[in-house]
Structure formats: structure tokens, C-alpha cells
Amino acid sequence: MQLLALAAGFVMAAVDATVVNVAGRTLQQRLGLGLSQLTWVVDG
Secondary structure (H helix, E strand, C coil), X not given: CHHHHHHHHXXXXXXXXXXXXXXXXXXXXXXXXXXXXXXXHHHC
């Protein structure tokens, strides 16, 4: 059971990182963000 929870958490983190990285360029353009500001959005 613990292994399943660990695997689910890992998959959720990987999917989240993928979505943010794919959407990063669009976020940067539409919100008019600089690179340092985009970094704050991605890290948040």
C-alpha cells in the first residue's frame, strides 16, 4: 500500500511538472512575464 501511494505521488509530481513546462511559454507571453518572473510561477 505504501509503495502504491509513493508511486502515485511520483506520477502526480511528474505530470504537474510536465504541464507547467509545456504551458510556460504561453504563460510568459500572455502575462508578459520575464524569465525571472516565470521562474517564480513555475516554482510556486
